[in-house]
Amino acid sequence: MSEHQNSKKKGNVPWPTKDAMEQIYDMKLWGGSDSDFYSGTGSHHPEIVDPYIEVVTSFLKSFENPLVVCDLGCGDFNAGKELVKYTQKYIAVDIVAELINRNKEKFKNDKLEFHCLDIAADDLPSGNCAIVRQVLQHLSNAEIQLILPKLANFRYLIVTEHIPEGDFKANVDIISGQGIRLKKKSGVDLLASPFNLKIKEDKVLLSVKSNKFDGLILTTLYKTA
Secondary structure, eight states, rough: HHHHHHEEEEOOOOOEEHHHHHHHHHHHTTTOOOOOOOGGGGGTOOOHHHHHOOOOOOHHHSSSSOOOOEEEETTTTTTTTGGGGGEEEEEESSHHHHHHHHHHOOOTTEEEEEOOOTTTTTTTOOOEEEEEEGGGGSSSHHHHHHHHHHHSSEEEEEEEEEEOSSSSEEEEEOOSSSOOOOGGGGETTTTSSSTTOOOEEEEEEEEETTTSSSSSSEEEEEEEE
C-alpha cells in the first residue's frame, strides 16, 4: 500500500470524506437547484457571507505586497470569488472533482487556480495564507490532526467554524460527513485538546449570530508561531 493510500485509512477503513461530499452534492443535501452545485446556506446567505467577505477583504488589503491565498475547501466558490482580486494568487481546493471542474469553467481569472485535492491526505499548495471556511466542522478529529501540520506552513490562517453559543465542550469527535458537532453541543477549537495548535497570536475577525440558525459562526485569524 502506498503512503498516500495508507494516510487515508484508519485501520482498514477508508476515510469517508470524499464519498460523503460527493453524495452531498449529488443528492442536494445542502439545497440548491438540480442543475448546479450548491455549498449550503453558510456560503450563500447574505447575513453570513457579506460580513465575512468584508472582514477578509480588509485583512487582505492591509498588505502592501498581496498574499498568495490557499482556499482549502472552496466549495461552489460563491464567497471565494469575491476575494481573488485582493491576492497575488488564489489557489482554490476541493475534494469533489466534478465541483472543481465546474469551478474551472465558471470562474476565470489570471490569478486563480483550482485543484482537486484531499486536504487530509494530499500535499497542499504553498502560500502565505490558508482559508479554511466551515470545513473542519465536517471532519473527524483524526482527519483534522492530519491537516494541522500542513496548516503550520502558512503564516496566516483564517478559520471559520459553526460553534455553540456560550461555553461548550470542544472537539467532540464525529464521523466525517454532512453533519457537524453542533448536534453534540460541541464545535472545533484548534487551540484546545486534542489539537493544541501552536500559534503566535489570534484575533476574532467576525462572529455572526442569527435567529435563522443555532449557535455562532466564528471567523478567527491565526498567526502561526
